[in-house]
Amino acid sequence: MTKVLMKGNEALGEAAIRAGCVHFFGYPITPQTEVPEYLVKRLPEVGGTFVQAESEIASINMIYGAAGTGVKCLTSSSSPGISLMAEGLSYIAACELPCVLINIMRAGPGLGGILPAQSDYHQATRGHGHGDYQLIVLAPASVQEAVDLMTLAFELSETYRNPVMVCADGMIGQMMEPVEFPTEGRGEPMADNDWALTGSEGRERRIVNSLYLSPEDLDAHNRKLKAKYDLIAEKEVRHELYGETESPDLLLVAFGTMARICKSAIDDLQAGGAKVALFRPITLKPWPYAACREAMDLLPADAPVLNVEMSMGQLIDDVRLAGEGSRRVEFLGAAGGVVPTPEQVAAKIRELLP
Amino acid sequence: MGYIRIERAVCKGCGRCIIACPKDLIEFSEEINERGYQVVTYKGSPEECGGCTLCAVACPDLGIETWNNRGKQTFTVTTGLTEKMTHYCPGCTHGVVHRIVAEVLNELGLIGRAIGVAPVGCSVLAYEYFNFDMFEAAHGRAPAVATGAKRARPDTIVFTYQGDGDLASIGGNEILHTANRGEKITVIFLNNAIYGMTGGQMAPTTMPGQRTTTSPFGRDVEDTGMPIKVAELLSSLTTPAYIARGSAHDSKHSVRLKKMIKTAFQHQADGRCFSFVEVLSTCPTNWGLSPNEASAWVADAMMDYYPLGVIKEPAKEPATAPAKA
Amino acid sequence: MESTNVLMAGFGGQGMLLAGKVLAHAAMAEGKEVSWLPSYGPEMRGGTANVTVCVAARPIASPLITTPQALMVMNLPSLEKFAPKVMEGGLIVVNTSLVHRDPKREDCTVVKVDARHVAGLAGTERAANFVMLGAYVAASGVVAPESVEREIENEFTGRKAKHVPANIAAFRAGVDAGRDVQETAAQEQDA
Known part of the structure; x- marks a missing residue:
């Protein structure tokens, strides 16, 4: 297996094919447009389907239709487009259909800008459509990790019959880095199952539906979903601890691109003897609360936690939940496509260190 | 002789079949079914119905089947629908x-x-x-x-x-x-x-x-x-x-x-x-x-x-x- | 070399993104870690286009560089915007075909190349980006020039293969322009 230099967006597209997904439905939006541009050329080579939808509303409903027939399928968008998918995602999650969507986040709110941001954190992790549903949200910090998590996304979506979001920012989408794909060629299609609509010849008919007019039935359905989400939270949390992992004097918490920048700040400060660790959630949903709390417990009693994000205070909610009030949580953030630099992070760390 | 069979339980009493019958052989009965609808009934003598199917075609609730003069069934309820009664209002098409x-x-x-x-x-x-x-x-x-x-x-x-x-x-x-x-x-x-x-x-x-x-x-x-x-x-x-x-x-x-x-x-x-x-x-x-x-x-x-x-x-x-x- | 990085900046269409990509490929072929991070957005059309390439022996933490170790500038707006940001004691490669102003960085090593002219002599003025890349590679020693030449061959394939000789010639001319500086720098390091 050799390494190739690829843009994040293109690598995500290729990773989907390697994971066995050959059905793509999407709409152009900066900074993710290389995903459809890559797949429209690549999918015909592997016998796949590419549809440029008329809107993100249509894209996600095409995904609903394709996923409901039991094929691995993918859509991709960026922040404003993801907003338009809220309704469809709620239906897909309610019907327990597997699919993967990519959000290459750009700065908001509103039309915002096209530069990288992490300001869709709440949208991704709190289920931005209506009703009690949850996505699985994976946040890569490099092009290689984007590829690895794409593979995982298709596995998790099929295992749990749940939509999975790969949530990166414009920087990861646009950046080229060397990547190694775990497998060659087109991956395996979805396994046969007892729920997909394929035509009812020779079997009982099947229905893909999220309407439950009986409150008791709908309550039971929600309890079933909740049990699934609890199982996912128990089994699928992923994180990374970096830097001084034995007895740090300060703990940073950041994800995705922001976490890489924090790593640079830690590396720069380590030379001067500063003992700093980084806790990086890889699964934004389910969030690794227990592991984060353990990392916090490595700190001296009154040492603070520094939350760093490319948004104005979203990730910090989960950091505080992890600390359960036991820690002072400091905030460093920026928005609009402004990215906190390693120097700014280092300066803030110096300010907080004893 | 042709005839029709009316499934009283599913009749919603819309009366579309009454209008549809070219020979005016269907009317409302006095009977109210379990769902509270006044059901229709065949009022003619047996030899009058030719089994033309127009009443069955008009019925939105699959409540009528028909047979022609030679005893051949001319309208059969399709198996493409389930047996569940619809929630649609009487007379809805x-x-x-x-x-x-x-x-x-x-x-x-x-x-x-x-x-x-x-x-x-x-x-x-x-x-x-x-x-x-x-x-x-x-x-x-x-x-x-x-x-x-x-x-x-x-x-x-x-x-x-x-x-x-x-x-x-x-x-x-x-x-x-x-x-x-x-x-x-x-x-x-x-x-x-x-x-x-x-x-x-x-x-x-x-x-x-x-x-x-x-x-x-x-x-x-x-x-x-x-x-x-x-x-x-x-x-x-x-x-x-x-x-x-x-x-x-x-x-x-x-x-x-x-x-x-x-x-x-x-x-x-x-x-x-x-x-x-x-x-x-x-x-x-x-x-x-x-x-x-x-x-x-x-x-x-x-x-x-x-x-x-x-x-x-x-x-x-x-x-x-x-x-x- | 532990790690280094370069910001390549110019007008859209001056080939900075391509030069950066070839550099990233060359470093990768040498077994190094690399990242190639472009500016993207409205400035892709007509405005400035720039790319940051990081090259390192171990995994690259932040690909976002605010104080680059080296700067390669094709036009005046890029010089004015980025020259003040170069790390102290860094390297600045200036395209004097279009930039007639001094970077005003006494602490930095400055390489001046009339890239369009040199490229023209090598066969095509369109290869000015590779002249600049050559000067940077020679002055910085980031990768072996032969690695870049191999990647230029890999970049121009099929119908574009005919552009390989002129681009390699332009690159070599750039290497010659930058070599003196590298030797001086090496002597300083030894001392």
């Missing part, structure tokens, strides 16, 4: 169109490959009635769902079943682009000029001057525009294969409608692209009319504005054209 779709799929041998997409609107529960694989879609999005399903499973027969609020209002973009891409699906579009499920609001297809709960003084076209003629609108696109408008308001028109719906599905089975049938339909409850008054209103108030017929069909293919899969 959704039941008629459900029956036609199911019969057509059966007759074409397509039931085992069929995937239907139910909308949001009165027919939101269509998945309980069609006896094959079904989606229930978000409001207006059925054509996009159908696109995804058909693209993922090209060997299936995919159709959407949508009302006028769903298709012509909130789903305007999805139907337009699905038609224009030439998706190989069939769309059955029920136009009853009103929102039914939410209780009778103005639809894009509501007639000028028509009273609804959101046009209580009659639809003011100066303010809300003229009703959208969806079949004509889609016919302005070059891509679609087949576009027609029929009506389900009476038995005679229902028979013609069935031919249109059969042609539409045949096009899909033959691998041709987008086929679409608009159906003028009744909403007695929200129109504030009796079932038979409602049928008359379709003929009197809607048909001039929404003319019936095949609006677009494929050009005759040359004899050398390759055979379709």
Whole structure:
């Protein structure tokens, strides 16, 4: 297996094919447009389907239709487009259909800008459509990790019959880095199952539906979903601890691109003897609360936690939940496509260190 | 001698069969069934009925089967529908169109490959009635769902079943682009000029001057525009294969409608692209009319504005054209 | 070399993104870690286009560099915008075909190349980006020039293969222009 230099967006597209997904439905939006541009050329080579939808509303409903027939399928968008998918995602999650969507986040709110941001954190992790549903949200910090998590996304979506979001920012989408794909060629299609609509010849008919007019039935359905989400939270949390992992004097918490920048700040400060660790959630949903709390417990009693994000205070909610009030949580953030630099992070760390 | 059998338990007492019978052999009985409806009964002598099927064709609830003079069954309830009684109001023609779709799929041998997409609107529960694989879609999005399903499973027969609020209002973009891409699906579009499920609001297809709960003084076209003629609108696109408008308001028109719906599905089975049938339909409850008054209103108030017929069909293919899969 | 990085900036169409990509490929072929991070957005059309390439022996933490170790500028707006940001004691390669102003960084090593002229002599003025790349590679020692030449061959394939000789010639001319500086720098390091 050799390494190739690829843009994040293109690598995500290729990773989907390697994971066995050959059905793509999407709409152009900066900074993710290389995903459809890559797949429209690549999918015909592997016998796949590419549809440029008329809107993100249509894209996600095409995904609903394709996923409901039991094929691995993918859509991709960026922040404003993801907003338009809220309704469809709620239906897909309610019907327990597997699919993967990519959000290459750009700065908001509103039309915002096209530069990288992490300001869709709440949208991704709190289920931005209506009703009690949850996505699985994976946040890569490099092009290689984007590829690895794409593979995982298709596995998790099929295992749990749940939509999975790969949530990166414009920087990861646009950046080229060397990547190694775990497998060659087109991956395996979805396994046969007892729920997909394929035509009812020779079997009982099947229905893909999220309407439950009986409150008791709908309550039971929600309890079933909740049990699934609890199982996912128990089994699928992923994180990374970096830097001084034995007895740090300060703990940073950041994800995705922001976490890489924090790593640079830690590396720069380590030379001067500063003992700093980084806790990086890889699964934004389910969030690794227990592991984060353990990392916090490595700190001296009154040492603070520094939350760093490319948004104005979203990730910090989960950091505080992890600390359960036991820690002072400091905030460093920026928005609009402004990215906190390693120097700014280092300066803030110096300010907080004893 | 011919005869009919009336399934009293499913009769909703709409009386459409009474009007449909050319020999005036059906009337209301004194009997009230378990669901509270006054059921119809055969009033003639046995030798009078020829088993012509017009009463059965008019019945939205699959409540009548017919036999002809030689004892041959002339109308059998289709197996393409489940045995579940529909929630539709008495005299609503959704039941008629459900029956036609199911019969057509059966007759074409397509039931085992069929995937239907139910909308949001009165027919939101269509998945309980069609006896094959079904989606229930978000409001207006059925054509996009159908696109995804058909693209993922090209060997299936995919159709959407949508009302006028769903298709012509909130789903305007999805139907337009699905038609224009030439998706190989069939769309059955029920136009009853009103929102039914939410209780009778103005639809894009509501007639000028028509009273609804959101046009209580009659639809003011100066303010809300003229009703959208969806079949004509889609016919302005070059891509679609087949576009027609029929009506389900009476038995005679229902028979013609069935031919249109059969042609539409045949096009899909033959691998041709987008086929679409608009159906003028009744909403007695929200129109504030009796079932038979409602049928008359379709003929009197809607048909001039929404003319019936095949609006677009494929050009005759040359004899050398390759055979379709 | 532990790690280094370069910001390549110019007008859209001056080939900075391509030069950066070839550099990233060359470093990768040498077994190094790399990242190639472009500016993206409205400035892709007509405005400035720039790319940051990081090259390192171990995995790259932040690909976002605010004080680059080296700067390669094709036009005046890029010089004015980025020259003040170069790390102290860094390297600045200036295209004097279009930039007639001094970077005003006494602490930095400055390499001046009339890239369009040199490229023209090598066969095509369009290869000015590779002249600049050559000067940077020679002055910085980030990768072996032969590695870049191999990647230029890999970049122009099929119908574009005919552009390989002129681009390699332009690159070599750039290497010659930058070599003196590298030797001086090496002597300083030894001392």
